[in-house]
Amino acid sequence: MKFQAVPDYHMHTPRCNHAIGTVTEYAEAALLVGLEEIGMSDHSPMPEGFDKAWRMDRSELDAYLNEVSEAQNIFAGRLDIKMGLEADFHPGTESYVKEMIAAHDWDYVIGSVHYIDAWGFDNPDEVKQWEVWDVEDAYCAYYELVAASAxxxxxxxxxxxxxxxxxxxxxxxxxxxxxxxxxxxxxxxKKADVALEVSSAGLRKPVCEVYPHARIIARAAELEIPVSFGSDAHAPGEVGHAMDVCLGMLEMCGIHEVAAFSGRERRMQSIKRKTSVTQKSVSAGT
Ligand SMILES: [Zn+2]
Ligand SMILES: [Zn+2]
Incomplete structure (x- = not known):
């Protein structure tokens, strides 16, 4: 890695029915790739009838919280593990999500849009709907929802x-x-003063590109919007995936720090380049 590791705040557990690995396994994987801080952020419960197959049930929330806190104890002093959640933003579900978030102590909550009306646009089973939708309409509807989520x-x-x-x-x-x-x-x-996630997950998807596009990162830099990193790992082997690529993009766009969270308080952490062996030996010789 060219850069010192920053926190990876986006990873899942099998409770969402499309991820593998225990929290302990994610933590071990994080240590192996040199991370000092991670955060679990499994797909949250949502009201009855909303995307049930792709998330934990409300009855599983306590077990999730317990598993994360046990791992926090096991890895104390070696790896900082944050208690996070990825909740969906979907008009009409806000009061449920608000109540669920308020009922527990989180280090951070990620808000994601996975649906335009009833269309799960990122679901491989619903990809045929792209033949029905006008692409510009889909993008505009999506960004309106993301703006509303903020x-x-x-x-x-x-x-x-x-x-x-x-x-x-x-x-x-x-x-x-x-x-x-x-x-x-x-x-x-910007107005909501929330962080924008820079995610390596897109590199593992057909689009083969970091989320969001470099143009959006560059504009976020101009607006001084804080960014955080997430691999969106659905398996321990994906923890920290392509962090270097993402940090390189941030550097190119003039962003030199990432957001870190504790008890829903944000602080900024510098992105630091690693001093390479060659650089060291060059400076030692001069
Ligand atoms: Zn997922
Ligand atoms: Zn997501």
């Missing part, structure tokens, strides 16, 4: 902020409608 005041981090591109559907590059919607999303994130 404005809801429920979340600390906006998850994978251009997930809509997951399968590679793209609006024309000069689509002013989409660029305007993107800008409104970023302004809403």
């Amino acid at each position: 404005g809801s005041g429920l979340f600390d981090i906006i998850g994978h902020p251009d997930l809509i591109k997951k399968f590679g559907h793209r609006p024309p590059l000069d689509s002013q409608r989409v660029l305007d919607a993107e800008e409104r999303m970023l302004v809403a994130v």
